[in-house]
Amino acid sequence: MSDSLFDRIGGETAVNAAVDIFYRKVLADDRISGYFDDVDMEKQVAKQKGFLTMAFGGPNNYTGTDMRKGHAHLVERGLDDSHFDAVVENLGNTLKELGVADDLVGEVAAIAETTRNDVLGK
Amino acid sequence: MPKIVFEDKHYQSEVGESVLDCLIRHNVSVNYSCKSGVCQSCMMVAVEGEPTPGSQLGIRETLKRQDHFLICACVPETDMLVAVPDSIGSTFEARVISLDKLAEDVVRLRLVRPENYDYLPGQFINLTNSEGVSRSYSLASVPELDDFLELQIRRVPNGRVSGWVADTVEVGQVVTISQPSGQCSYMPGREDQPLLLVGTGTGLAPLMGIVRDALRQGHHGPIHLYHGSSKAEGLYLVAELTDLEEANDAFYYQPCVSRGELTETSQKKLRSGRAADLALQDFANMDGWRVYLCGREDMVKSLQKKVFLAGASMQDIFADPFVFSERVSSEKVDSEKVDSAKVIQKVDAT
Ligand SMILES: Cc1cc2nc3c(=O)[nH]c(=O)nc-3n(C[C@H](O)[C@H](O)[C@H](O)COP(=O)(O)OP(=O)(O)OC[C@H]3O[C@@H](n4cnc5c(N)ncnc54)[C@H](O)[C@@H]3O)c2cc1C
Ligand code: HEM
Numbered sequence: 001m002s003d004s005l006f007d008r009i010g011g012e013t014a015v016n017a018a019v020d021i022f023y024r025k026v027l028a029d030d031r032i033s034g035y036f037d038d039v040d041m042e043k044q045v046a047k048q049k050g051f052l053t054m055a056f057g058g059p060n061n062y063t064g065t066d067m068r069k070g071h072a073h074l075v076e077r078g079l080d081d082s083h084f085d086a087v088v089e090n091l092g093n094t095l096k097e098l099g100v101a102d103d104l105v106g107e108v109a110a111i112a113e114t115t116r117n118d119v120l121g122k
Numbered sequence: 123m124p125k126i127v128f129e130d131k132h133y134q135s136e137v138g139e140s141v142l143d144c145l146i147r148h149n150v151s152v153n154y155s156c157k158s159g160v161c162q163s164c165m166m167v168a169v170e171g172e173p174t175p176g177s178q179l180g181i182r183e184t185l186k187r188q189d190h191f192l193i194c195a196c197v198p199e200t201d202m203l204v205a206v207p208d209s210i211g212s213t214f215e216a217r218v219i220s221l222d223k224l225a226e227d228v229v230r231l232r233l234v235r236p237e238n239y240d241y242l243p244g245q246f247i248n249l250t251n252s253e254g255v256s257r258s259y260s261l262a263s264v265p266e267l268d269d270f271l272e273l274q275i276r277r278v279p280n281g282r283v284s285g286w287v288a289d290t291v292e293v294g295q296v297v298t299i300s301q302p303s304g305q306c307s308y309m310p311g312r313e314d315q316p317l318l319l320v321g322t323g324t325g326l327a328p329l330m331g332i333v334r335d336a337l338r339q340g341h342h343g344p345i346h347l348y349h350g351s352s353k354a355e356g357l358y359l360v361a362e363l364t365d366l367e368e369a370n371d372a373f374y375y376q377p378c379v380s381r382g383e384l385t386e387t388s389q390k391k392l393r394s395g396r397a398a399d400l401a402l403q404d405f406a407n408m409d410g411w412r413v414y415l416c417g418r419e420d421m422v423k424s425l426q427k428k429v430f431l432a433g434a435s436m437q438d439i440f441a442d443p444f445v446f447s448e449r450v451s452s453e454k455v456d457s458e459k460v461d462s463a464k465v466i467q468k469v470d471a472t
Contacts, residue, residue, distance in 0.1 A: 023436070
C-alpha cells in the first residue's frame with residue numbers, strides 16, 4: 001500500500017505550514033469571517049490544526065457526532081452550504097499556494113466533502 | 123453529566139459547565155480571577171479523570187505532565203477528582219522597596235526580589251491582598267539589570283487589589299506573590315527581526331521589560347514601541363523612554379493619545395490617534411515581524427487579528443490581554459449574548 005494522503009502531503013509539517021495561510025484566508029473572507037469573529041485566536045489555531053489534520057486524512061479522534069455538536073451553534077446562526085463551499089475553496093487555495101499537486105488537493109476536498117452533512121447538521 | 127469530586131465532596135456538573143463554574147455554583151470557595159484561561163490562578167491537578175486539552179494551553183510543560191489544568195477552561199468530559207496542587211500553591215514573600223505615582227492613576231510598586239526567584243521580563247505574577255484576593259500584574263523589571271521586581275499598577279475604581287495597593291500598602295510592608303508565569307517574553311534568536319510592541323495603559327509594564335531585555339540581549343533589528351492612553355496625562359515614563367530611544371539606534375518610541383486634540387504645548391513626540399491604529403498605519407506589511415500586544419483585552423484581541431492579517435505569523439504574535447474579573451457572573455452572560463447577536467447581524471449582512 002502506498003503512504004496515506006496525510007503522509008504524502010507532508011504530515012504535521014504541512015499542517016503547520018498551512019495553518020497560517022488557511023486561517024488568514026478565512027479571516028479575510030467576508031462570506032465566512034463573521035463566524036470566526038468572537039473565537040479566541042490562540043485557541044482557534046489549535047482547532048484549525050485539528051481541522052487541517054482531519055481534512056488531510058491524518059490521525060484524529062473526531063467523530064461525526066463531534067462535528068455535529070461542534071458546529072451546531074453555527075448552524076443556528078445560519079451556517080449553510082455556501083459557507084461550507086467557501087471553506088473548502090479556501091482550503092484548496094491554501095494547498096495550491098503551498099505547491100501541493102492537484103490530485104492531492106482533490107483528495108483533500110473529497111475528505112472534507114464527507115463531513116458536509118454532519119457539519120451542517122443535515 | 124460528569125461529577126466533580128473536590129475535598130471529599132461530590133458535585134454534579136451541568137451541560138457545558140466548567141469545573142470552576144460548577145464549584146462556584148455549589149458555593150465552594152476556590153481561587154480564581156480572569157475565568158478566561160489566562161491568569162492561571164485557578165490551576166488545579168486532576169487526580170482522576172482527564173483534563174480537556176484546551177484547559178492545559180499555556181501551562182508549563184512540567185506541570186502539564188503532572189496533570190495540572192485550569193478549571194475555568196475545562197468542561198469535563200469524564201468524572202474528575204481534583205485537588206489544589208502543592209507545587210503551584212507555593213508563594214513568596216516580598217518586601218515593598220518603593221511606591222511611586224507614575225501618572226494620575228498609575229503606581230509603580232518595587233519589591234525585593236526573593237532569593238532564587240527566576241523570571242523572564244514580561245511574565246506576570248499574582249499579587250494577593252490582605253483579604254486573600256489575587257490579581258495578575260506584569261513584570262517590568264529585568265533580572266539581569268534590576269535587583270528588584272517592578273510592577274506598574276493602574277488603580278481601577280473599587281478595585282480590590284489595585285485599590286489596596288494604592289491606598290494601604292506601605293514601604294517596608296511584606297506582600298505575597300506567586301511564581302511568575304506567562305509566555306509574553308523576549309526569546310533570543312533571530313536578532314535582526316523587526317519587533318512591534320503595542321501597549322495601552324499599564325500594558326506598558328511587560329513591554330518595558332521586554333524592550334530592555336531585547337536590547338540587553340543584543341537585538342539589532344528595529345524595535346518599535348507604541349504606548350497608548352486616552353489622555354496625555356495617562357502616559358508615563360515618557361522621559362525615561364525618550365532617553366532609552368536616544369541611547370539606542372534601533373529603538374523607536376511612540377507615545378499616542380486617542381482622545382482630545384493635541385495642543386501647541388503638548389510634547390512634540392505625541393501623536394494623536396489610537397496606538398493600535400497608528401502602528402498599523404505605519405507598518406502595513408508585517409510579514410516577518412515579531413509582535414507583542416499588552417493591555418486592554420479588546421485592543422489586544424482585535425490587533426492580534428489585524429497584525430496576523432497584515433502578514434505576521436501566528437507563532438510570532440505574543441499577546442497578554444489584561445482580562446479582568448467580573449464582579450457579577452451574570453454580567454458575562456449578558457455580554458456574550460450581545461456578542462453573538464453582533465455576529466448574526468454581520469453574517470446576515472454578507
Ligand atoms: C496576564 C495579566 C496581566 C496583567 N498585568 C497588569 C499590569 O501589569 N498592570 C495592571 O494595572 N493590571 C494588570 N492586569 C489587570 C489586573 O490583574 C486586575 O484585573 C486589575 O488590577 C483589577 O483588579 P482589582 O482587584 O483592583 O479590581 P476588581 O476588584 O477585580 O474590580 C473592581 C470592578 O472594576 C471592574 N474592572 C476591573 N478592571 C477593569 C478594567 N480594566 N476596565 C473596566 N472595569 C474593570 C470589575 O469588573 C469590577 O466590577 C493584568 C491582568 C492579567 C490577566
Ligand atoms: C469543511 C468541513 C469542516 C470540517 C472538517 C471542520 C472541522 C472542524 C474541527 C475539527 C473543529 C475543531 C473542534 C474542536 O476541536 O473543538 C472545528 C471548529 C470550528 N469550525 Fe469547522 N469544520 C468544517 C467546516 C466549517 C465551516 C463551513 C465553518 C464556518 C464557516 C466552520 C467554523 C468553525 C468554527 C467557528 C469552529 C470553532 C468553534 C468554536 O470554538 O466555537 N467550520 N471545525
